Amino acid sequence: MYRTNTCNDLTSKNIGDQVILSGWVHRRRDHGGLIFIDLRDRYGLTQIVFDPKINKAAWEIAETIRPEYVIKITGNVRSRGKDAYNPNLHTGEIEIAVTEISILNKSKTPPFEIEKEKNVNEDLRLKYRYLDLRKERMQNNIIMRHKIIKFIRDFLSERDFIEIETPILIKGTPEGAREFVVPSRHYNGKFYVLPQSPQQLKQLSMVAGFDKYFQIARCFRDEDQRGDRQPEFTQMDMELSFATQEEIMELNETMLTTLIKKLYPHKTLQPVTRLTWQESMDKYGVDNPDLRFGLEFTDLTPDFIGSEFKVFANAANNNGIIRAINIENGGSFTRKTIDDLTETAKIYGAKGLAYLIWPKGQDIKSPLLKFLSETELATIKNKTGFKEGDIVFFGAGEFRSVCESLGAVRKKLGDLLNLKDKNTLALCWVYDFPLYERSKETGELTCSHHPFTSPKDLDILDSDPEKALGAQYDFVLNGNELGGGTLRIHDPEIQSKIFKILGIPEAESKRRFGHILEAFSYGAPPHGGIAWGIDRLCMLLQDEPNIREVIAYPKDQKAKDLMLGAPDIVNDSELNELGIQIISE
C-alpha cells in the first residue's frame, strides 16, 4: 500500500492515527537532530518529521534525501503544538512522526526550482513541462480548466444537448486561416486538412436532426502565434436548430454567468450589456470593448464641417469622422505619457495624436489651440466634459483608422490608469455586424465572419452590400472576444446569392461547398450557433497573461513542441509511401 491519505487530508482530528503517505519532497529542513520535510502531492503539503530517537535508520535515510525525490513514509499523526501551527497549510496543525521510510525514486536536481514562483525562461519550462506542471499555480490552472469544461458539459447535457465528435481529418475549405495539411498514403498527391473549427460538420448535424449539438472541440490553424493563439486550441462549439438569436444569446449568457458564480464566486460580475456593432465602434472604437471602464468617445464630426482647422475639416467634409476622448485629471500627464500614447496611435495607422491639455491652475496648452475658434473650443468642453485638470485626445480621419487608433489609445489608457481590475468581469454582446467588409489590399468584398452567415437585410443585399447587416453576435469578456456566432443560411437560394455577391463562380462554390449546398436542399432547419475559445476563457478567469499557462502541453511561439521535439523529420520509407519528396529544408 502506498498511501492511506493524500498530503492535504490530515488535520487535528487524525491525531494518534497511523498513516502512510507517498509524494514528492518539496523542501527539506535539516536541523542536525530533527529533519523536517514538506511532502507534496497534487492535493497539498504535509510536514513529516524524522527524529533519530524514534527511528535512527529512517533518520539516516532522510539525511540523504533531496528535493523531488519520491518517497513513501509510515508514521503517526501528532499535534505540532499550538506555537508551531502553520496557518498557511490545511494540514498546518499536525505533522507525521515518521517510523518508516522508503525512497521510491530519486531525482536529479531540477533545471529550475519547483517550489518557487519566479519567472523562468519559457523555453526551459516547456522543455521540462512535466516539471513545470508540478508547480502549484500550474496544477491549479489545469484543475480549474477541467472544472470549467465539466461545468459546460453538465450544463448543456442537462438541457438536452448532445456532444457529437466530429472528424479531425477533413476536407479543406480554401478560405480563412491557413490549414494544416495531412498527406494521404492511399491517394498520393491528395491531402486531408485538419479542421479550423467543426463549422460545416455541426451544420450538417443540424440537417441530420440533432437539434442541440455541442462539442469540446480541438481546432487547428496554421497561422503565426500570439499570446492568445496556438496552432491547436479548444473551442466550446455549439449549434441549435429552431432557435432565435435571442434564445442563443440568452442560453450562453446564462451558462457563462452561472459558471462564473459557481467556480469564481470571489469575482465581481458586472451586469451583461448589449451593444450593436455600430454603437460599440462609435463609443469604444473596437468590436470587443473592455467595459470595466468608461472613457467613451464623443463624436465631434458635425461640429467641424467647414471649420478653419483643416485637419478636422477635411475629415468632417470627406465622409470621415472626428472622435474625442476626455480623461478626467489627465491634465497631469507627462510629456512621456502623451508620447507613448501617440506611439500607440501611430502603430494603428494614425499620423499623430492631437490633444488639448489643461493642467490644474494653468491655461490650456496644445499645438492645435491656435487653430480652434472660440465656439469650437466651447463645443469641445461642452460635449466631452473637458475642464480644468483634464486632457482630451482627438482622432480625425477615415472611420476605420480613427476607430483603430483611438480604440488602441483607450485600451492603453485603461492600463496606464489602472482601470482593468483583475477581479471584475465585464461581459457584453456585440451584435448586428456588417455582413461584408472591403479588403484593405484588394478592395474586394469579403465576409466579415463566414459566407454561411444569415443576412439581416435581404432587401439591400444587392444595392448596398456594405451596409447590409448579418445575424452575427460576439461574446466579449474584458476586452477579449470570447466567442462568436451567427445564425446560418439554410436556404440554398440565398446561399447562392451570397456566393455571387462575393464573386465566387458557381463552379468554384460547388467544388468547395457542394456537399453543404446539397445537404441544405434536403430540408435544412433554420439553425445557428456559437463557439467559445476555451483556452482564452480559462486564461481570463485564471488571471493568466497568455493561453499557454492554461494548456497542459502547449506549443511554443514558433509552433514547436519543445518537450517532444515536434515537428520532426520522418524517414524516407514513410515519405515514399506518401509520394512526398523533400525539395528544401
Added chain:
RNA sequence: GGGGUGGUAGUUCAGUUUUGGUUAGAACGCCUGCCUGUCACGCAGGAGGUCGCGGGUUCAAGUCCCGUCCAUCCCGCCA
C-alpha cells in the same frame, strides 16, 4: 513578412550608454560541515562562466563596430 526589446553561473538578474582597463558580481539553487521545533529554518565554507555564435577595431572588448542565430513583445495574418 515588418518593427521594438533582450541573450552574462543550474535559475533570475546587475555590470554594457555617459566611461573599453586588475581576478566578471548578487540572490536563489547545488556540494561539504555545524545545528532538536523549523516551515523561504539558521550559521560557516566551497564548487560553478566559451559574457549566444562568428568576424573586426584596439596595447586591451562582457562593454565599441559589422554579420549571424535564438528568445520575447507588437503590427501584418488569424473567414
